[in-house]
Amino acid sequence: MNPGEPASVENHRTERESGAIVYPVYSRRSEGLSIGINLFPNKKICSFDCPYCEVFPFETDIYFSLDVMERALIESIQHARKHNIPIRDICFSGNGEPTMSPYFQEALNRAVIIREQWAKEAALVLITNGTMLLHEQTYKYLVEAASGSKRLDIWLKVDAGTEAWYKCINRSEISFHDLTTKITQFAAKAPFTIQTMLCGIDEQVPSSEESSAWIDLITRLALIADKAFGVKSIQIYGKARPAPEDPRAQPLPCNILHERAEALRKALNENGLDNPINVYP
Ligand code: SF4
Known part of the structure; x- marks a missing residue:
């Protein structure tokens, strides 16, 4: 090439x-x-x-x-x-x-x-994945880059609403509480797009508690962002490409992704919001 x-x-x-x-x-x-x-x-x-x-x-x-x-x-x-x-x-x-x-x-x-x-x-x-928002200098740089003249579009990963699913799907040592607190602060300062991977892990699917917690978290972020720049869109992805750990992560049926999007849309609408939601099975 x-x-x-x-x-x-x-x-x-x-x-x-x-x-x-x-x-x-x-x-x-x-x-x-x-x-x-x-x-x-x-x-x-x-x-x-x-x-x-x-x-x-x-x-x-x-x-x-x-x-x-x-x-x-x-x-x-x-x-x-x-x-x-x-x-x-x-x-x-x-x-x-x-x-x-x-x-x-x-x-x-x-x-x-x-x-x-x-x-x-x-x-x-x-x-x-947003973890460097916990680093103060990077946080300030990203706020300025997204809200100022650099016009940076940030696509931020938020795969989980509960610590249990976060540990399964992101397997990070970084505290879920600290990370989501920082992302919430960021939402008040700069525009961004949310990306969520929805898949099964080791034959487990996200529980109903996880789905509700994720909807609450995204709604909270969208409400806070709405007073500033807004969440540009929410992208829900399915697992569509090969990964080295296959088959640990498994694709979910399309309708589960669409049902999750619909439940989020309902929660956003109930709060007077209509952020675009896109599903990529
Ligand atoms: S998908 Fe890969 S590169 Fe992206 S956050 Fe997860 S481990 Fe890191």
Whole structure:
């Protein structure tokens, strides 16, 4: 593949895991290009250990470089423009939790400048599990980046409403209480999109207590955010892609995802809210 040339959605994982720092992905669904930025080309680093995680074990001797990122990002944008491919977004995700990289803030600052110069129409997206909101300097940086002139779209993972399900689906040492408290504070300060994975783990499905607690949590976040910037949307995902721990995490029938969305919609409406909810089985 030539530098800057978009990969298909199907093969971008292999690219990331062979050390790509910038991996353009063409999406047929949105008929556009998403240019992924991977801050961990050498190995996965994450504060969660989700059983559904799609990052397969890998190791390379390629280290992240801001200059390489900058050059590859500009090349990808130029390639898309030359072929009249619309650029949907520039997206920080990759092999782990992007905000844990020491390069994260400088990489984002540089991506903002490149976006302004070359691809003003593109959204700038961060996919995050939110754990670095507990780090005060990162919290302030993300508030400013999402609410200020950087126009950062934050897609924040909220997979669980109870500590029990959080321990199952995210398997993190980080306190569920501390994390949700911090996300609640963040909701009063900056706009964001909520992402939730809904799947079975080890043949267990989320209990009715878990479903109610998740609906309460999301409604609370949406109410608090409504007084500031608002929750942009809630995305409910099903497990659709292979993961190294398969079959520990199992896809749930589509209707369960839609029922959860409907129950949330009802709770939001009862509170005078109508945030968009999207389901991706
Ligand atoms: S937060 Fe994302 S990268 Fe980290 S383990 Fe979960 S799915 Fe994988």
